[in-house]
Amino acid sequence: MAQSTTLENIQVLSQEAVQLLKNLIQTPSLSKEEQGTALLIEDYFEKKGIPFERKKNNIWAYNKFFAADKPTILLNSHHDTVKANKSWTLNPFEALVKDGKLYGLGSNDAGGCLVSLIATFCYFYDRSDLAYNVVIAATAEEEISGKEGLEIVIPELPPISFAIVGEPTEMQLAVAEKGLLVLDCTARGVSGHAAREEGENAIYKALKDIQWVANYKFPKVSPTLGPIKMSVTLIQSGTQHNVVPDACAFTIDVRATEQYTLEELIDIIQANIGSEVSARSIRLRPSSIPMDHPIVQAGLKLGRIAYGSPTTSDQALLDCPSLKMGPGHSARSHSADEYIYLHEIEAGINQYISMLEDVI
Template identity: 75%
Template sequence: MSQLIANNSTQATLSAEALALLKRLISTPSFSREEARTAALIEAFFQEKHIPYQRLNNNVWAQNQYFDATKPTLLLNSHHDTVKPNKSWTLDPFTPLVQDGKLFGLGSNDAGGCLVSLLAAFVYFYNRPEMAYNVVMAATAEEEISGRDGLELVLPLLPPIDFAIVGEPTEMQLAIAEKGLLVLDCTAHGVSGHAARDEGDNAIYKAIQDINWLINYQFPKVSPTLGPIKLSVTIINAGTQHNVVPDTCTYTIDVRVTEQYTLEEVIETIQANIQAEVKPRSIRLKPSSIPADHPIVKAGLALGRFTYGSPTTSDQALLSCPSLKCGPGHSGRSHSADEFIYLREIEEGVQGYIQMLEQVV
């Protein structure tokens, strides 16, 4: 009984420290590629805990005290960059405001609550001897822009990772699969001419034919967890003046890819069925998943959580190991005006991560 009381007291202290750190992070602007000051706050957190750490650019990471290279390694990861506040904010996005059981502020939900909860869980296990797993904590940058100087920069410097928990707001439910992302820039080519005469070959019309195919096409293989691949045309541009038939029309396709196809296969299928020239911006952000019978998933299920497939993309897409997306907060609040996280969600995040990891590490 005394050990249970001590553990509860420790978790309560860690939750309070996590909340205090989150307030400091909110107060410190950290747009993608501009996270130096929040990286310094995370450094200070490790220093206060007397935990050795490393930093590269705006990424900060540490490993457990009794790290043993012969053991498998778990990565805990979340990001400390934010999007820029939209014009609909009615509050100061950089003033942490506690009201009605909520903490308002930019990055509170995405993904500050997850980050500080993971940091608290890492501290809880940091100096525990004889664990089955090593634990590495990485607070990384540039997630919101899928940048190359965030987690992707750090991964080669970490020990081999056997599985990972990526902190994103999921209400502490278990996202055991996540769609990958392809962004395709397409150019339909025509021939310019005078709009008043029967001249030219209108590139807009060619693009319309392509878009009609994209609207109606369904990839045959459907993921049991993530559902079908989703194609969305999100940008289109053409023309210079009203009386000139345009010879080019550019448009962009947002493709959310499942594990049923490689990114290369998706590109090949699209290119074979549309007239436009197709150029992928990147083939880095692949679908990701973790087996439903993985010990960390079983630990979450034992706590009454459920599994699902996530349609959104995170730094999980950069990992080649099994990975679980899980964290406090609600995905629907991300990037919203007057963003907030419930205070209880931070406590639940700290407690939930610890309870899950207790069954594994």
Template identity: 80%
Template sequence: MVIKLGQTERLVEEAIVLLRRLIETPSFSKEEDGTAQLLEDFFNEKGIPFERLKNNIWATNLHFDITKPTILLNSHHDTVKPNKSWTLDPFKAIEKDGKLFGLGSNDAGGCLVSLIATFCYFYERKDLKYNIIIATTAEEEISGKEGLEIVAPLLPNIEFAIVGEPTEMHLAVAEKGLLVLDCTAKGKSGHAAREEGDNAIYKALKDIQWITGYQFPKVSPSLGPIKMSVTIINAGTQHNVVPDTCVFTVDVRVTDQYTLEEIIAEIQQNMQSEVVPRSIRLRPSSIPVDHPIVQEGLKLGRKTYGSPTTSDQALLDCPSLKMGPGHSGRSHSADEFIYLNEIGEGIAQYIKMLEGVVTQ
């Protein structure tokens, strides 16, 4: 089907107006009530029925047919808190030099409104061989448990998903998962001036040295090696007491070559410290390069790559593609912005890719 120019132009205009409203409504993780209400108002104005659970809003296409497979379009409307380096008002949508500045404009407001516009484009279509669901969700920035995680079980079986994150509309066909490990080295306290005790810091250092030098044998073709980083360490109470405990945190970016359970077991076997995972929720995700939606993106000249960062993809149990307008490097930065033309181009590309998959 030929894309209707007038329709897409109107959708782009509506998307930018919605993005301005989202920017000017604070929506820190767990505090997204205001933006959830904005999204409710948007769907009400469009006459599109929706569901809401906490601060998550989702809707299905008008001619939803349970016998057809379903595509999920998802992005988040929560933001991080602005850092102290902002020179602009983070809650004021400022347009300058073709850019729209404001907190959440790039991550992931531009993706969110572009996916909403894409959903609206297909909403009334009768010629689709897929259903389409739009899910605008909360708590992504903190990997929270009251965002997509509570919505996903309420949705029909998802054939594949597009997760909106800023990728310059390139195709992130794989994404590393995240494993956070709390480690405790145990020793014995004693007086630092005498040969007493068993210093827990020294025991922790041996484990940390193993972490920095170890490489998991299997390397992912799309995501590269597993990466382990010690990011927090605490020990000791005063200068003259040998510490009996040293606790440290390991950030592990995992790939599709191992299960999280296999990674945990390997680490536990090689360390003296007690190793306790905080959770095993955020698993690596991927979609085959020969999948139809990926192939449609390649036809448009987009590139495939593996993403080192974690998103709500980790919570989906289906093939998923991460892509969206904007640049990942602008995320969480001072004076965050998105180019206005990126939104129009993003909507057009989403539509073209889906047209190649969903039409009869």
């Protein structure tokens, strides 16, 4: 493809991406209510003549010359949003362009990433010379870590060699991401009258365990994500002032790294506290990609910075090397009057394409 034709193609794809994002913003898509935006994405692929598949509110498509004997790259981002907070001064469902910014709910998180990845997929769609297959998945329920988003798409896909997950990182390279483990713990005591030397106070037992949580440092520290962080975030006990409580429930929020499996973390915590420990889920695992992986090296060649992300995304559901990267700024996510710069979208598409050209 000639250089001028390539640039023209990318410019057209960028313009189409911005228009798609405007349409997505103007269509409410709260988690579990993404039917409208799913239809918009379907319509986009139909107009492009690209076959797609749908399950619930998830849409995915394969490159034209998909071959079962080739490894597969997954491009993924989400089209659900959080609720608009009360501090918005603009209409969150009006795609307003002002001073080079596109305002609207989901513009930054993660609409800009999604439309940039869709444009990138379209750029490679009808190439017959690729060493990899390319799959695009626009998925639901990311904002609530729901079970009817990417999680139900993965079994429908071929084995994934590596993935790019679109989240706003200023197109820097999030080469690792912390996982999330939520533990519900219960200290058991014996009920009694508070005025007499009766009972065994469950709150005091819980306090001892909570103190351990506050002070314990896991020996193995991730080179990219740093130490594991534990925080007690909820506590509940007692029925009335004169009764010694026989139970005290508290919750530990654990931000995990690749140095331990979630099962290992549960075992270590349970071995060191007296309270009963129950994990809500072990779905949201830490993820990473080696620094010497070709897609990471392609990004570094462009002058991008590799770092470890403390936040959790759908990357946690993938059992393959994955890189989190996208246009936009994480600090704008979930904020009032959310926006993304238009130039960030075009630059994001260019970078995605440049990096993948190096690999496929």
